[in-house]
Amino acid sequence: MANKGTRPANPFFTGIIIPDRYFCDREQETKTIIDLIENGNNVVLKAQRRIGKSSLVHHIFNQKRVQEDYNTLYIDLFGTKNYNDFHIAFQNKLINAPFARTAKIKRNFEQILKDINVSLGSYDPATGQVSLPSIGTTPAQMPRIPLEELFGFLETTKKKNLIVFDEFQQIEYYPERMAAILRSHIQQMNNTKFIFSGSSKHMLNMMFMNHNKPFYKSSSNIDLDILDYNKYESFVSGCFEEYGKSIAPEAIRFVYDLFLGETAPMQETMNHVFGKAGRKASAGIPEIKESVAAILESKDESFRTLLNGIEKEKTRNTLYCIAAQGIASNLTSSRIMKDYALDNASSVQNALISLQDDNNPIVRKLTKGTYIIDDRMFELWIAREGNYLDIKFETASDRHQRQRALERPSFQPTAPKS
Ligand SMILES: Nc1ncnc2c1ncn2[C@@H]1O[C@H](COP(=O)(O)OP(=O)(O)OP(=O)(O)O)[C@@H](O)[C@H]1O
Ligand SMILES: [Mg+2]
Numbered sequence: 001m002a003n004k005g006t007r008p009a010n011p012f013f014t015g016i017i018i019p020d021r022y023f024c025d026r027e028q029e030t031k032t033i034i035d036l037i038e039n040g041n042n043v044v045l046k047a048q049r050r051i052g053k054s055s056l057v058h059h060i061f062n063q064k065r066v067q068e069d070y071n072t073l074y075i076d077l078f079g080t081k082n083y084n085d086f087h088i089a090f091q092n093k094l095i096n097a098p099f100a101r102t103a104k105i106k107r108n109f110e111q112i113l114k115d116i117n118v119s120l121g122s123y124d125p126a127t128g129q130v131s132l133p134s135i136g137t138t139p140a141q142m143p144r145i146p147l148e149e150l151f152g153f154l155e156t157t158k159k160k161n162l163i164v165f166d167e168f169q170q171i172e173y174y175p176e177r178m179a180a181i182l183r184s185h186i187q188q189m190n191n192t193k194f195i196f197s198g199s200s201k202h203m204l205n206m207m208f209m210n211h212n213k214p215f216y217k218s219s220s221n222i223d224l225d226i227l228d229y230n231k232y233e234s235f236v237s238g239c240f241e242e243y244g245k246s247i248a249p250e251a252i253r254f255v256y257d258l259f260l261g262e263t264a265p266m267q268e269t270m271n272h273v274f275g276k277a278g279r280k281a282s283a284g285i286p287e288i289k290e291s292v293a294a295i296l297e298s299k300d301e302s303f304r305t306l307l308n309g310i311e312k313e314k315t316r317n318t319l320y321c322i323a324a325q326g327i328a329s330n331l332t333s334s335r336i337m338k339d340y341a342l343d344n345a346s347s348v349q350n351a352l353i354s355l356q357d358d359n360n361p362i363v364r365k366l367t368k369g370t371y372i373i374d375d376r377m378f379e380l381w382i383a384r385e386g387n388y389l390d391i392k393f394e395t396a397s398d399r400h401q402r403q404r405a406l407e408r409p410s411f412q413p414t415a416p417k418s
Contacts, residue, residue: 047224050264226261
């Protein structure tokens with residue numbers, strides 16, 4: 001346990017780098033992933049948004065086994081649009097990584113830069129520090145060390161390397177055949193292992209499970225589920241207790257159900273509730289509701305902007321209908337179309353397509369014919385605007401159970417008849 005002097009003001013972290021002490025569970029996943037890497041496998045790590053993929057890979061980087069044996073590098077591909085962006089993101093991270101500043105590597109880079117005859121204005125041979133413009137600034141003039149050299153260099157490091165490409169599905173949207181390009185480099189590497197993580201399950205499944213694709217069967221698959229309830233409950237109450245505060249178990253359950261077990265909004269709410277609770281104070285469901293209302297208020301402008309970005313009224317009506325229903329089905333039935341002014345079946349279909357746009361998915365298909373709003377905070381904000389937030393609060397537990405049953409149906413194969 002951290003001593004008082006080093007204790008953070010709030011034990012509920014909302015960034016992606018979390019000290020081990022305040023990182024909830026994920027013990028099994030951490031061990032499994034490190035074992036896979038140590039046994040020479042690459043890993044594809046999938047989970048829906050806001051579950052905790054990025055923090056988990058940083059947590060893995062933080063583990064003793066990894067720190068001792070691997071150089072680590074985290075490259076976020078979110079927002080990259082083409083080969084150039086990828087190249088810049090990768091090169092920038094690699095040449096500024098602490099492990100790339102050793103004398104040998106420095107010489108390597110100096111040689112490469114000399115060979116390709118470019119001058120990096122901000123390259124300092126004494127420290128090995130290179131600062132390059134960030135993505136989107138001046139990509140055309142960006143001096144590039146060929147990808148081949150960057151990957152090749154990783155094969156020469158003394159320690160092994162563990163590289164994470166986060167939001168890896170992004171490469172499928174590049175105009176270039178990036179997966180094929182990367183595969184040609186990656187498949188030859190012995191000294192470096194990769195974690196490909198991302199939130200678009202269907203894209204990652206397509207990339208890694210389709211036999212026509214370059215990455216077919218190249219990596220072991222890990223699907224990250226929501227945090228286990230019991231683990232989360234004892235984590236939260238432990239954090240409150242450590243600071244002399246307390247929280248009622250039913251309040252933790254309420255948060256867990258309200259946010260369907262999604263880590264980011266649960267932690268955001270706990271951070272707020274904790275911050276508001278005075279010394280020795282105890283938080284219950286009313287305090288949670290107050291904090292959720294305050295968080296929704298703080299997001300008012302960004303959600304309003306998101307909504308304003310949906311131009312067609314019919315699309316907005318479809319969104320309102322999904323928000324009101326929670327788990328929406330039979331959207332094209334005449335009763336629902338009438339109740340929510342949805343016009344006709346084909347305009348509902350079009351609305352669903354635009355709301356599920358890969359680059360900005362507002363709606364997520366849960367199962368065939370059922371849809372939910374991807375960001376539960378946004379759903380709650382719409383409910384607040386429609387004056388039915390209380391109904392969302394009251395039905396949280398039922399909603400969570402229904403959603404879980406649809407997402408993870410239990411299969412009961414029939415036993416042979418004797
Ligand atoms: N095991 C954990 N313990 C405590 N907090 C966590 C844990 N995992 C994630 N979080 C918190 O949840 C939030 C979301 O985590 P993270 O950004 O890692 O999720 P993600 O799946 O990468 O999300 P996105 O899809 O938005 O990229 C962060 O604020 C992080 O602090
Ligand atoms: Mg992430």
